[in-house]
Structure formats: C-alpha cells, structure tokens
Amino acid sequence: MYVRPKPPSDDKRFKQLMREMKRHGYARNSLIEVLHSAQEAFGYLEDEVMKFVALSLQLPLSKVYGVATFYSFFTLKPQGKHTCVVCTGTACYIKGADRIMESIENEYGIKDGDTTEDDELSLLSARCFGSCNLAPMAIIDGEVAGYLDEDKTLKWLKGVLYV
Numbered sequence: 267m268y269v270r271p272k273p274p275s276d277d278k279r280f281k282q283l284m285r286e287m288k289r290h291g292y293a294r295n296s297l298i299e300v301l302h303s304a305q306e307a308f309g310y311l312e313d314e315v316m317k318f319v320a321l322s323l324q325l326p327l328s329k330v331y332g333v334a335t336f337y338s339f340f341t342l343k344p345q346g347k348h349t350c351v352v353c354t355g356t357a358c359y360i361k362g363a364d365r366i367m368e369s370i371e372n373e374y375g376i377k378d379g380d381t382t383e384d385d386e387l388s389l390l391s392a393r394c395f396g397s398c399n400l401a402p403m404a405i406i407d408g409e410v411a412g413y414l415d416e417d418k419t420l421k422w423l424k425g426v427l428y429v
Contacts, residue, residue: 271321279307294323310341338392346381346388351405355394358402369416
C-alpha cells in the first residue's frame with residue numbers, strides 16, 4: 267500500500283495543496299489542476315512544491331517539470347507585482363509583437379522571463395492565446411489587451427504600475 271508523503275514543511279499552503287490533490291483523488295491526470303492550485307497558493311512552482319506534487323501523485327519529477335515548463339501559464343520563479351504576457355504567436359508576431367517586447371525590454375530594462383529589480387513588473391511571452399483577431403495582444407495583470415502597438419502597451423503598463 268502506498269503511503270502519501272508528508273508535506274516538506276508546516277506551511278499552510280501545503281495543507282491547502284493536499285486538500286486539492288485529495289479532492290481529485292490523487293489522480294495522475296489531475297496534474298494540471300494541481301499545478302494551477304500550487305501556483306495560486308505559492309505564487310510560482312518552486313522545486314520543493316513540484317517534488318511534493320510528483321511524490322503525492324506518484325509521477326516522475328520529469329513529468330511534473332515537463333508540464334510546468336511546457337504551458338506558458340506556469341512559472342518557475344517569483345513574479346513581480348504586475349505581469350505582462352505578450353503573445354508571440356504567428357498573427358501577433360506579424361503585427362508587431364516583437365516590437366512590443368523590445369519596447370518593454372528597453373523601457374524597463376528587462377528581458378522575456380525577467381522581473382524588474384523593484385519586483386513591480388514581470389515580462390513574459392506566450393506562443394498563442396487563441397485570440398488572433400485581437401493581434402497583437404497581451405494579457406496585463408489578467409486583463410486582455412488587444413490591437414496593441416508599442417505606445418499603447420507602454421501607456422497601459424504605466425497606468426497599471428503608477429496608479
């Protein structure tokens with residue numbers, strides 16, 4: 267009989283994560299839902315959390331890590347207070363996503379996947395959001411912003427960051 271692992275610490279977030287896994291019956295096919303819950307609780311998917319999930323769901327760590335790195339909505343390091351995820355799919359790229367990324371990188375001194383030194387803004391990219399009719403687009407703090415250009419994007423970010 268398999269014995270479920272104990273959480274690596276007394277952190278209440280691990281108890282919350284255990285409840286989520288139990289709710290799914292510790293099913294291996296609940297990995298994405300469990301990782302969503304883990305990221306929501308911890309803010310990102312740190313190594314200790316992914317190891318605990320792998321042991322609890324009886325999955326190889328490589329599988330958990332593979333899922334966490336494949337999907338753009340998972341992050342493996344702490345994010346800033348605000349996030350900007352620019353779509354770099356074909357339609358968005360053709361309509362200027364590369365210029366939008368470059369303008370943000372130049373304005374805030376960060377690259378794709380980085381966070382500003384003051385932890386205010388994280389810049390990320392994703393392959394496609396499936397909303398090509400809004401190209402180029404980004405998701406800024408969970409809000410969809412479409413038909414962007416460099417100026418509109420920087421104004422949006424300044425409005426979010428300096429409110």
